Amino acid sequence: xxxxxxxxxxxxxxxxxxxxxxxxxxxxxxxxxxxxxxxxxxxxxxxxxxxxxxxxxxxxxxxxxxxxxxxxxxxxxxxxxxxxxxxxxxxxxxxxxxxxxxxxxxxxxxxxxxxxxxxxxxxxxxxxxxxxxxxxxxxxxxxxxxxxxxxxxxxxxxxxxxxxxxxxxxxxxxxxxxxxxxxxxxxxxxxxxxxxxxxxxxxxxxxxxxxxxxxxxxxxxxxxxxxxxxxxxxxxxxxxxxxxxxxxxxxxxxxxxxxxxxxxxxxxxxxxxxxxxxxxxxxxxxxxxxxxxxxxxxxxxxxxxxxxxxxxxxxxxxxxxxxxxxxxxxxxxxxxxxxxxxxxxxxxxxxxxxxxxxxxxxxxxxxxxxxxxxxxxxxxxxxxxxxxxxxxxxxxxxxxxxxxxxxxxxxxxxxxxxxxxxxxxxxxxxxxxxxxxxxxxxxxxxxxxxxxxxxxxxxxxxxxxxxxxxxxxxxxxxxxxxxxxxxxxxxxxxxxxxxxxxxxxxxxxxxxxxxxxxxxxxxxxxxxxxxxxxxxxxxxxxxxxxxxxxx
Numbered sequence: 001x002x003x004x005x006x007x008x009x010x011x012x013x014x015x016x017x018x019x020x021x022x023x024x025x026x027x028x029x030x031x032x033x034x035x036x037x038x039x040x041x042x043x044x045x046x047x048x049x050x051x052x053x054x055x056x057x058x059x060x061x062x063x064x065x066x067x068x069x070x071x072x073x074x075x076x077x078x079x080x081x082x083x084x085x086x087x088x089x090x091x092x093x094x095x096x097x098x099x100x101x102x103x104x105x106x107x108x109x110x111x112x113x114x115x116x117x118x119x120x121x122x123x124x125x126x127x128x129x130x131x132x133x134x135x136x137x138x139x140x141x142x143x144x145x146x147x148x149x150x151x152x153x154x155x156x157x158x159x160x161x162x163x164x165x166x167x168x169x170x171x172x173x174x175x176x177x178x179x180x181x182x183x184x185x186x187x188x189x190x191x192x193x194x195x196x197x198x199x200x201x202x203x204x205x206x207x208x209x210x211x212x213x214x215x216x217x218x219x220x221x222x223x224x225x226x227x228x229x230x231x232x233x234x235x236x237x238x239x240x241x242x243x244x245x246x247x248x249x250x251x252x253x254x255x256x257x258x259x260x261x262x263x264x265x266x267x268x269x270x271x272x273x274x275x276x277x278x279x280x281x282x283x284x285x286x287x288x289x290x291x292x293x294x295x296x297x298x299x300x301x302x303x304x305x306x307x308x309x310x311x312x313x314x315x316x317x318x319x320x321x322x323x324x325x326x327x328x329x330x331x332x333x334x335x336x337x338x339x340x341x342x343x344x345x346x347x348x349x350x351x352x353x354x355x356x357x358x359x360x361x362x363x364x365x366x367x368x369x370x371x372x373x374x375x376x377x378x379x380x381x382x383x384x385x386x387x388x389x390x391x392x393x394x395x396x397x398x399x400x401x402x403x404x405x406x407x408x409x410x411x412x413x414x415x416x417x418x419x420x421x422x423x424x425x426x427x428x429x430x431x432x433x434x435x436x437x438x439x440x441x442x443x444x445x446x447x448x449x450x451x452x453x454x455x456x457x458x459x460x461x462x463x464x465x466x467x468x469x470x471x472x473x474x475x476x477x478x479x480x481x482x483x484x485x486x487x488x489x490x491x492x493x494x495x496x497x498x499x500x501x502x503x504x505x506x507x508x509x510x511x512x513x514x515x516x517x518x519x520x521x522x523x524x525x526x527x528x529x530x531x532x533x534x535x536x537x538x539x540x541x542x543x544x545x546x547x548x549x550x551x
Contacts, residue, residue, distance in 0.1 A: 008058045016053065023049035023187055026061055035063035035215065036191040038072045039184055046514045048072075048137065049187045064194075065215035067463075068184070068514065074105070076135065076186040077195055077209060078430055083174050084124040085109070088117075092153060097432045099231050099424060103219045104198070104208040105432065106231070115199045122197055132190030136173045145169045148178055156428045159247035160525065182431055182521050194218060213470045226483045227422065234424035234485060237268070243489060246427050246525045253527045258490060262533050265488050269539070273303070276482060277310040280392075280415055284316065287415045288362055289393045293400035293476070294419030295469045297442040299486035299539035303419055304396050305549040306537065317390050319361075323397025323405075325370050326354040330377025344468035346399050350379070355408050358395075361387050362409065398468070401476035418480035421487040427525050436466070437522065438487060445498045446543040455502045459512040491540050493529030498544055500528075 004015050009029050016025060026037040026049060040047050041060040046068055053059075062069035078097055085093045094110045140148075142164055149157040157180055161169065171178045172185050186192065198206040198221040208218050241261070243249055252258055280287050290307070294300050308318045327333070328350050333341040342348060357367045366386040370379035387393070399405055401416050421442070423433045440462060447453035477483070500523055506516035534540055541547035 005053060006056045007053060010060065018054050019052045021049065022047060022051045022053065022059070022061075025053065025059065033061070033063065035065055035210075036193070037061040038063055038069040038076075038186050038191060041068075041514075044509065044511060044513065046184060048184055050137075063215075064210050065212060067212055070210075070212050071518075072184040072186055073192070074209060075181045075183055076189070076192050077207060078105075079135065079172060079174055079177075079179055079181070079185065080125050080128060080189055080192055081107070081121065081207065082179060082430060083177050084121050084128060086177060088120060088124055094154075094429065096429050098235065098426070099422070099432055100435055101206060101228060101231070102222050102224065103211050103214065104206040104221060106200070106204060106206055106228075108204045110203075112202050113199075113205065114202065118197050118199050118205055122195075125192075125195070129189050129192050132188050133174060134188050135185050136187075137185065138171055138173060138178075139168045140171055142167055142169050145171060145178075145180070154429065156245055156247065159251075160245065160428050163247055163250050163525070163527070179430060180428070182427065182525065183518060213467070222478065224478050224483075226418075226480065227420075227477065230422055230483055230485045231424055234422065234487075238424055238489065241489070243425065245429075246425065246433075246492075249425065249490065249493065250527045253493065253529055258493075258529055259533045261490050265490055266535055266538055269486075269488070270306070270537075272484065273306055274310050274313075276417075276484070277307060277314060277316075281311075281314045281316060284392070286412050287392070288387075288413045289358065289395060289406065289409065290318075290415050290417060291400040291405070292394065292396045292417045292419065293398055293473060294486075295439060295473050296465050297439040297446065297543065298419040298421055299542055300396055300419055302537070302539045302542045302547065302549055303417075303484065303486060304394055307394060311392060311394075315390060316392050317388070318392050318394050319385055319387065320394045320396070321358070321369065323349055323354065323395065323399060325372045325379070326350045327372050327377075327379070329379070333377075344398065344472055346402060346404060346472065349397075349399060351405065355406055358393065358406055359408055361385070361393065362413070398472055401480060402472070403476075403479075416480040416482075418477050418483045419486055420477070420483070422483075422485040423487045425489055425492070427522075433492070433522075435487075437519070438492065441492065441495045441499050441519070442543040444502060445495060448502055449543075449545050455506050455516060456510060456512045459515055486539050488538070488540055490529055492523070493526045494531050494534065494540060494544065496523045496526050497528045497530065499523070 003018055005018050007014050007016055022040045039062040040049060041062060042057050064070045064073040082095055085095055089111060096108045098106050098108060142161060146158050146161045171180055194210050196208045196218050198208060200206060206221050208221060210218060238244060252261055292300055292304055311318045326349050328348060333343060334345055334347045336342045357369060360367050366384055368381045368384045370381050373380050401418060421435055421438050423435050423438045426432045444455055444458045447458045503516045503520050506513050531544055536546055536548040542550060
């Protein structure tokens with residue numbers, strides 16, 4: 001009896017030999033699963049599959065259809081690409097993991113790439129997957145890690161390691177290659193079966209893979225030249241500022257140059273909005289409606305308010321409408337499959353009334369517009385408005401870019417703006433900063449400040465928010481007239497000072513503890529940045545407080 005332990009796997013109790021690995025358990029008891037196990041949640045703590053079970057445990061296996069499993073799966077693929085590239089083209093061959101794009105990741109190389117070379121990389125990876133090589137986690141002395149990455153000419157990681165305060169660092173080994181990742185990793189290459197490449201240019205390609213939202217297939221790549229060019233522009237500006245990664249940003253903080261960087265970043269963002277307003281002003285006779293949409297915490301409110309001020313500076317008087325004021329009566333709200341009201345679908349909006357009133361405004365009629373009473377769940381009609389020649393309508397809402405919205409108004413009269421925090425700053429060459437994580441940090445801070453939510457409240461709601469974005473926002477990001485990047489290069493260091501104490505409040509027994517820990521591990525790569533010199537019209541003020549546009 002002392003040689004066995006009891007485990008609970010998906011409600012079924014099993015007795016196993018003490019010391020059995022999670023990988024061995026997964027192979028024995030998960031033969032009928034749709035996707036291979038990548039990680040496991042053991043008594044609410046995430047473990048890699050080489051973990052030995054020596055006590056009674058509750059075990060839940062995590063595949064690539066889960067958030068945690070998918071992140072680890074992507075890490076494994078990136079490590080596999082790096083290994084294959086060095087095996088084919090030499091140890092000096094390098095990949096640069098830059099940013100997410102259309103459910104994939106854009107990666108560049110330090111050598112000329114063509115479609116044949118990309119096919120060779122894919123073939124090499126599939127051979128390594130078939131060999132099922134081990135991926136091993138090891139703890140090494142920080143100075144030894146610095147010496148190794150110096151030898152490999154990975155000077156970015158050398159710089160990052162200099163800001164690590166612990167005496168040891170965690171590395172992963174595949175064959176004779178070592179690398180640093182700030183999240184979990186699969187324990188072998190054999191599970192990395194599903195991936196695809198799309199060739200883009202002589203130094204760049206897109207890695208595609210199953211996602212949480214599309215786990216059963218790999219989405220075909222749909223190129224957005226607008227979003228891609230914004231990432232490219234941000235990358236070039238970062239290079240101009242000599243900031244390619246978090247260590248470069250930390251160096252600016254250490255040397256006392258952060259206040260200048262804050263001012264430069266804010267001036268640049270304001271100038272882009274002013275240029276946009278001037279462009280619209282030049283076409284004022286044609287453009288009558290500005291439609292603004294973007295995912296959660298992309299800075300829609302501040303951007304809309306700034307645009308209003310800039311329009312006034314060129315003699316245009318904006319009138320703002322929120323699609324949220326056109327919700328149907330509470331009792332008419334569509335119901336999700338789980339029985340909860342679906343406030344995010346387009347059918348939750350009284351689209352007939354909205355389209356009718358906007359058209360009437362364009363026809364010069366006086367219109368009494370609603371304000372939605374969220375307490376009683378109904379529209380209240382109090383304000384009457386009428387357009388003059390110098391007016392323009394600014395409309396904000398998650399469905400604003402949907403082609404079904406204002407379909408009764410000619411396309412040339414509308415100007416669509418898509419907002420997102422398109423983060424180009426990365427940790428190092430192989431660890432990108434997720435745009436989704438960037439927005440999540442913003443939301444945690446804002447929810448705590450404005451709604452009194454603790455971190456667990458925000459993390460609980462986040463999957464539902466993300467699901468709504470996938471359904472109602474991201475499908476329409478490909479057809480705006482312009483995409484505006486609201487990310488500020490310095491802001492994660494600022495957000496750290498607000499969000500880090502909140503994340504530490506999550507109890508180790510909470511189901512959200514592992515996510516809080518992941519975000520804390522990510523934030524440790526950044527030095528804190530004080531908010532004192534951030535102007536009150538900054539987008540960041542929408543989240544941390546002190547905005548001139550918010551109460």
